[in-house]
Amino acid sequence: MILYYSSTGNSYHVAQEIQKKYPGELIDMAKTKTEEPFVLAEGEPLFIVTFNCFWGVSEFVEDFFRRHQFVNVKRILAIITCGAYLGSGDAHLNRMLRVNGLPEAEVYDLPMVTNYVILHELSPFEEQQKCFNEADRRLKLILDGCISPYRSAFRTKLFGKLVHFLYFIFRxxxxxxxxxxxxxxxxxxxxxxxxxxxxxxxxxxxxxxxxxxxxxxxxxxxxxxxxxxxxxxxxxxxxxxxxxx
Ligand SMILES: Cc1cc2nc3c(=O)[nH]c(=O)nc-3n(C[C@H](O)[C@H](O)[C@H](O)COP(=O)(O)O)c2cc1C
Ligand code: SF4
Ligand code: SF4
Known part of the structure; x- marks a missing residue:
């Protein structure tokens, strides 16, 4: 099962690529209306694909996991797309999963083009193309198990709380x-x-x-x-x- 949340298509692209390797249900967190629990088959991993939001995940994702029940989740792989740097995104996501009684996720960062044009300029088209190619290459390595999960350092986790606080100002x-x-x-x-x-x-x-x-x-x-x-x-x-x- 692949749950994704995407605003400008980066994370959606990643979810589609995952589905090519792990054919499973592709579920848009923003569109699903189900109130039923998400039930995984024996041995089926749960993929979460979302975007980095001030070194964490957005309130919508937190709320989604608060509102929904999950059954038979043994392994979670989370891929968080970002503009450049995941910061404490792994720690934030795992805190949220823990609160909702889910196992710790193996989190992977996937730098793509930043859409946060409030604080950044959009990169030129040629750079974007390079970035997409590199992201596809890295995603393949992640799915082939050739890359270790991302783990933020202790001080990044601490600083991350401050960075994520900015989200509450810009929201x-x-x-x-x-x-x-x-x-x-x-x-x-x-x-x-x-x-x-x-x-x-x-x-x-x-x-x-x-x-x-x-x-x-x-x-x-x-x-x-x-x-x-x-x-x-x-x-x-x-x-x-x-x-x-
Ligand atoms: C509210 C918001 C906050 C963001 N914060 C970060 C950040 O802290 N670090 C980063 O590298 N990218 C950040 N980004 C960029 C996105 O994570 C990145 O462009 C992502 O790939 C977009 O995915 P999507 O196209 O699936 O929406 C932010 C984007 C948004 C909208
Ligand atoms: S109003 Fe806010 S939540 Fe809705 S689409 Fe715009 S930025 Fe996203
Ligand atoms: S701002 Fe106006 S034109 Fe743009 S999407 Fe909304 S309704 Fe359509």
Whole structure:
């Protein structure tokens, strides 16, 4: 079973690649409606694929594991895609699994293109291509068992708590704006994993004070009408090129 959570397609691509090697159910955490427990077959590993979020995992992922039951989970392999550096992402994920009574995961970091355009520039196209090739190569090594799991050092774990604290500052939805190119298609409303956006008089309005801050609405608006304060006004938008997630 492969559970994935993706905003701009990197983690979705990884989940698809895993499925080629381990044919199993591919479940989008943001779309599944099931209230039933997830039951694994004897010997079946549970894969978790998500993106690094301020050296941890996002609130949506934590909440997903709080809300769902799992049966017969003996081995968890987690692949966390990131822009550059996982930091304490392994420790955060494993804390969350422990709280929910699940076994410790073997965590692997997978650097891909960063979509966090609030604080970073998007890398040039040629660099992105190199990055995708390197990520595919590394993923193959991970799945072939040729790479040891990522383990953050003690001081990284400590510092990670501080880094992840920034997430709680940036999660506020107040800075989101919509410019006049918006044509009220409603894609941002449909895409938002936590239903934070509504169309009011043909304009997206953020109904929740905080959100998961996944940036899916911002990156996937067909006319790039959504911005986050002044941070993203001149920034390009990103989506993994090989899929239509
Ligand atoms: C809210 C947020 C926080 C992020 N924090 C980090 C980070 O701390 N370190 C990092 O290397 N990448 C970080 N990133 C970049 C993503 O982890 C990376 O681009 C990821 O591959 C995106 O996956 P996706 O396309 O499946 O959404 C962050 C992205 C978002 C949206
Ligand atoms: S996705 Fe973009 S164009 Fe469509 S409603 Fe949202 S902001 Fe407007
Ligand atoms: S409002 Fe945008 S950034 Fe926030 S959770 Fe929804 S899609 Fe993600």
């Amino acid at each position: 506020h939805t107040k800075p989101f704006t919509v410019n006049d190119s918006c044509f009220a298609c409603g894609k941002c409303v449909r895409d938002c994993p936590i239903k934070a956006i509504e169309l009011v008089n043909n304009r997206p309005v953020w109904r929740k004070k905080t959100c998961d801050h996944c940036l899916k609405c911002l990156h996937q608006c067909p006319v790039a009408a959504i911005n986050y304060g002044h941070f993203t006004l001149k920034k390009k938008r990103y989506h993994y090129p090989g899929n239509s997630y």
